[in-house]
Amino acid sequence: xxxxxxxxxxxxxxxxxxxxxxxxxxxxxxxxxxxxxxxxxxxxxxxxxxxxxxxxxxxxxxxxxxxxxxxxxxxxxxxxxxxxxxxxxxxxxxxxxxxxxxxxxxxxxxxxxxxxxxxxxxxxxxxxxxxxxxxxxxxxxxxxxxxxxxxxxxxxxxxxxxxxxxxxxxxxxxxxxxxxxxxxxxxxxxxxxxxxxxxxxxxxxxxxxxxxxxxxxxxxxxxxxxxxxxxxxxxxxxxxxxxxxxxxxxxxxxxxxxxxxxxxxxxxxxxxxxxxxxxxxxxxxxxxxxxxxxxxxxxxxxxxxxxxxxxx
Numbered sequence: 001x002x003x004x005x006x007x008x009x010x011x012x013x014x015x016x017x018x019x020x021x022x023x024x025x026x027x028x029x030x031x032x033x034x035x036x037x038x039x040x041x042x043x044x045x046x047x048x049x050x051x052x053x054x055x056x057x058x059x060x061x062x063x064x065x066x067x068x069x070x071x072x073x074x075x076x077x078x079x080x081x082x083x084x085x086x087x088x089x090x091x092x093x094x095x096x097x098x099x100x101x102x103x104x105x106x107x108x109x110x111x112x113x114x115x116x117x118x119x120x121x122x123x124x125x126x127x128x129x130x131x132x133x134x135x136x137x138x139x140x141x142x143x144x145x146x147x148x149x150x151x152x153x154x155x156x157x158x159x160x161x162x163x164x165x166x167x168x169x170x171x172x173x174x175x176x177x178x179x180x181x182x183x184x185x186x187x188x189x190x191x192x193x194x195x196x197x198x199x200x201x202x203x204x205x206x207x208x209x210x211x212x213x214x215x216x217x218x219x220x221x222x223x224x225x226x227x228x229x230x231x232x233x234x235x236x237x238x239x240x241x242x243x244x245x246x247x248x249x250x251x252x253x254x255x256x257x258x259x260x261x262x263x264x265x266x267x268x269x270x271x272x273x274x275x276x277x278x279x280x281x282x283x284x285x286x287x288x289x290x291x292x293x294x295x296x297x298x299x300x301x302x303x304x305x306x307x308x309x310x311x312x
Contacts, residue, residue: 134171
């Protein structure tokens with residue numbers, strides 16, 4: 001094999017990691033729910049690409065010094081000593097890598113701190129507590145009147161809403177506006193979704209189910225787009241599936257409807273693995289390891305109900 005052909009082959013090997021990383025982020029990390037791309041994901045992508053560049057330069061210098069890339073070589077000659085320039089480039093990459101890593105950690109911590117602050121303000125707000133108390137009384141009264149089996153089926157109809165006192169109507173719209181604010185904050189990446197979901201999922205679900213007829217009524221008399229963000233977030237949290245049980249490996253939630261999607265993902269992964277050699281599988285393994293090391297979860301959270309019962 002001639003040196004020119006080897007150059008093309010090595011160039012292909014250089015490009016594979018970048019294509020693999022970008023494809024992974026586009027397929028697995030892209031989320032159209034968010035109106036703005038999450039800064040943490042953007043910085044993570046840049047970090048990985050910089051790391052690949054750093055490693056490839058080291059490999060180039062160590063084993064393939066006599067080869068060129070885009071007509072640029074790093075081999076020292078009598079007139080040029082390129083090692084110093086190469087070390088400078090590596091130092092610059094390392095410095096930028098450290099700066100981006102620190103920025104990413106700061107962004108994540110800032111968003112989480114802001115989310116905690118919003119949650120604490122809502123809990124300590126006298127206005128919020130007063131409105132919640134009124135809404136709770138409305139729910140209890142409706143439960144007695146409607147006599148339904150499940151609390152989730154209790155709903156405030158438009159007729160009942162119109163018959164409420166002004167203070168009670170104000171409490172309903174206050175809660176809906178607050179939940180809409182939370183949904184907008186999550187979609188714009190100003191609030192941490194996982195943190196807010198842990199605290200607000202049951203509250204959002206209960207209030208959305210209770211006031212859904214009121215939402216439809218207000219859309220008719222005010223605006224058809226009112227509380228759209230709240231509805232989108234509710235559907236997202238309801239459709240998300242939980243992870244598998246760590247003991248029996250069965251889905252904690254029903255995943256029969258996702259089998260076609262899994263088959264498509266497997267076919268796509270096989271295709272990308274063929275195109276990139278083993279790079280695609282290696283990249284998936286690395287990213288899964290990163291997520292496992294950086295995401296906290298207790299063992300009890302990953303057990304299905306049957307395994308929890310057996311464990312006790």
